Amino acid sequence: MTHANDDLKALIRTIPDFPKPGIMFRDITTLLLDAQGLAETIRRMAAAVDGPVDLVAGIEARGFLFAAALAVPLNAGVLLIRKDGKLPGVTIAEDYALEYGTDRIAMHEDALVPGQRVLLVDDLIATGGTARAAIRLLRKAGGVVDQVQFVIDLPDLGGAAALEGDGVKVTSLFAFEGR
Template identity: 65%
Template sequence: MANDDLAALVRTIPDYPHAGIMFRDITTLLLDGPGFAACTDRMAAAVVTPPDLVAGIEARGFIFGAALAQRLSVGFVLLRKQNKLPGRVTGVNYALEYGTDRIEMHADAVQLGQRVLLVDDLIATGGTALAGVELLRGAGAVVDEAAFVIDLPDLHGAQRLRSAGITVHTLLHFDGD
């Protein structure tokens, strides 16, 4: 793996939150200052077209998204769970394995035609990321790139984003085991 040094900083917790799940915990990467800086630098280097804004998905996407926005010298948009933002918001509902959820952003967070880079810590099934793309595009943003620290390719989320016209950048890949 090209980023073995970063992969070594990600802790795997077996059977969390359910039996059979191998949880990839990025908090150990965040505890390592040089590793976190390298992660942000490598994510920034992967971006093809400089964005006008970075949008981070609650909650760990805020950490990497804000760091990446700062590194790229652009603004940062919060994509939050329902009823977490003050003021006027816009949002989209999306399907979960059992039920639905909703993400929202401030209605005036993006301007028509602004290029927005979507960021989260991990891409699994892609449901939340696709909802973020829908939300941003619905507000008039151009979203054609997304960046994640970790891809779980067995769950096909990155492929779902590619099918929606998104170039997906990931640093680490953990196959199911």
């Protein structure tokens, strides 16, 4: 992360106390509304990819936007990681812990061919629980996942550090302090 991306960071709106008191919600919709900002975001994300990838996996729902846009310049397919029960056909799933309870994400069983290189993408990394579960899911299906990308990192919540501890290269365009 460098100050070179401060122009894009300035396009993110912060909404205090959403969805609950004490949370500073980082709203990407203002970035998405800016055609040049969105195009530059995708260009910079594509430039940061380490080597060729076969698939760009996006985590529901905002990750889908960035995965689809990023797949075009990378000449890659798009793989959807969804909440369990949202995909038709045969799926595989992975559970992960939430602050209070658990959740489950899924992908189509035949979404990738074992050995394919997969870049995992989402709009924001916070605690890393969903991203870590997505990596486990992709690897369970035989995907090679050694890099992930986010537009925003919230480093105080430790998600990027947890992913790096799992041996995954983490790239984000910029960070916001706090939660």
